[in-house]
Amino acid sequence: MERKSINEMAIASAEPSNGRAPFVPAPRASEDAGDPSAVVHLELVRCIERLHRRYLDLFRVDLTRLGVEDLSPAQVMMLFTIGPDDLSVRDLIDRGYYLGSNASYNLKRLVESGYVERSASPRDRRSARIRLSEKGRQLCDLVRTVDATYHRLVARDETEARDLDTTFRTLRRLEHMWTNALRYGESRIA
Numbered sequence: 001m002e003r004k005s006i007n008e009m010a011i012a013s014a015e016p017s018n019g020r021a022p023f024v025p026a027p028r029a030s031e032d033a034g035d036p037s038a039v040v041h042l043e044l045v046r047c048i049e050r051l052h053r054r055y056l057d058l059f060r061v062d063l064t065r066l067g068v069e070d071l072s073p074a075q076v077m078m079l080f081t082i083g084p085d086d087l088s089v090r091d092l093i094d095r096g097y098y099l100g101s102n103a104s105y106n107l108k109r110l111v112e113s114g115y116v117e118r119s120a121s122p123r124d125r126r127s128a129r130i131r132l133s134e135k136g137r138q139l140c141d142l143v144r145t146v147d148a149t150y151h152r153l154v155a156r157d158e159t160e161a162r163d164l165d166t167t168f169r170t171l172r173r174l175e176h177m178w179t180n181a182l183r184y185g186e187s188r189i190a
Helices: 006-013 029-033 041-065 073-082 089-096 100-112 134-154 158-184
Strands: 116-120 128-132
Touching: 041 073, 073 089, 073 100, 073 128, 073 134, 089 100, 089 128, 100 116, 128 134
Parallel strands: none
Antiparallel strands: 116 128
């Protein structure tokens, strides 16, 4: 049986999304070097970016199936960032790594659509407090149900569940390393 490279498999399995041509990845440096186990950092970053975009496409379809036409996937993810807490807008921005103007726009849409309740802080009337409304909590529960289906597809047995856990821990480690690189500069990482 002929062995195909990762790129050949990607080309064969790539499907157009939103009417665009399928993505065909550039050859991996490790393939060119003959070492299939080596992963180049930039390739990993590009893969994470593609996964994020693909997930948002999938999430958009799922929201449509759920009858949610008034929110974007990013706005729904903001609901999960708020979670069961009563937060200040500043806390939300810090917790979700949002830009101020982006968070303000999305939060305004969530309040207007009835998914989030906004009130003045009892201690400082200039500061707003936000929390999920009943409608927001119900949507989060629906999304969790859909997500459980995807989880079962990804982690079909004990080995895949361990692989998923390892992947999650590796991604968290990357996030931590990148955060430290931003905070302390490259020279203090090692």
